[in-house]
Structure formats: structure tokens, C-alpha cells
Amino acid sequence: MQNFMNRLRYQLARWMSGRYGGRDVLNFVFLGVSILLDILFMIFRIPILTFASLIPLGIAIFRTFSRNIQKRYDENRKFVNFFKNLAALRTHHIYRCPKCRQKIRIPRKGGKTVEITCPKCHEHFRKKI
Numbered sequence: 564m565q566n567f568m569n570r571l572r573y574q575l576a577r578w579m580s581g582r583y584g585g586r587d588v589l590n591f592v593f594l595g596v597s598i599l600l601d602i603l604f605m606i607f608r609i610p611i612l613t614f615a616s617l618i619p620l621g622i623a624i625f626r627t628f629s630r631n632i633q634k635r636y637d638e639n640r641k642f643v644n645f646f647k648n649l650a651a652l653r654t655h656h657i658y659r660c661p662k663c664r665q666k667i668r669i670p671r672k673g674g675k676t677v678e679i680t681c682p683k684c685h686e687h688f689r690k691k692i
């Protein structure tokens with residue numbers, strides 16, 4: 564039995580080599596949404612919910628076994644960065660330099676007007692932060 568389990572483990576490891584594996588935030592969210600939809604189905608008994616729960620589950624399974632590791636990694640990075648940027652908007656303003664369009668992140672400080680110097684082209688402009 565021990566031998567059989569070791570062989571099974573070895574076969575699985577061999578089959579998974581070169582595949583993404585799916586241990587990232589994006590897959591965790593897809594699985595969470597799938598479970599949530601199933602829980603909602605159990606509560607409200609709306610049949611479409613159980614079918615809808617298969618979509619994020621299918622995407623999570625696809626990502627786990629995908630061989631395009633770089634693409635899956637980039638998807639996860641974009642997803643995480645989107646929410647990081649969203650959280651940063653609570654504490655910071657994002658302005659664009661009027662001359663070179665460079666994005667500049669300035670901490671919020673309750674309505675004061677400050678002079679901002681663009682780090683790229685050294686253009687000066689005033690903004691209320």
C-alpha cells in the first residue's frame with residue numbers, strides 16, 4: 564500500500580511538472596466565488612446558481628493545469644495590482660503630469676494646495692491634495 568501511494572505521488576508529480584499549479588490569489592478567488600455560488604444555491608434553490616458556480620471552478624481547474632505558466636502568472640499579477648492600486652486610492656491621489664503624462668502618486672492631506680514637481684521632466688504644477 565505504501566509502495567502504491569508512493570508510485571501514485573510520483574506519477575502525479577510527474578504529470579504536474581511544467582504546469583502552473585494554481586496556488587495563487589486569483590485561483591483562490593475563483594474557488595471562493597464558486598463555493599459562494601453553491602452556498603447561495605443551497606439557500607435559495609435557484610438552479611442557475613449551481614451551473615454558474617461551475618464557470619469559476621472550470622477557470623480555476625484550467626489555470627491549475629495550464630502549461631502557459633508565464634501567462635497565468637501575469638494574470639494573477641494584474642489582478643493583485645488592480646486591488647493594490649484601488650486600496651492606494653484611499654490614502655493617495657494619482658495625478659498625471661500635464662507636460663509628459665507621467666503618473667505621480669501624492670499622499671492625501673485634507674484639502675491643502677501643494678506644488679508638485681514631476682520626477683521625470685521636472686515640470687512644476689499645483690494641485691489640491
Ligand SMILES: [Zn+2]
Pocket residue numbers: 660661662663664665681682683684685686
Ligand atoms: Zn512630467
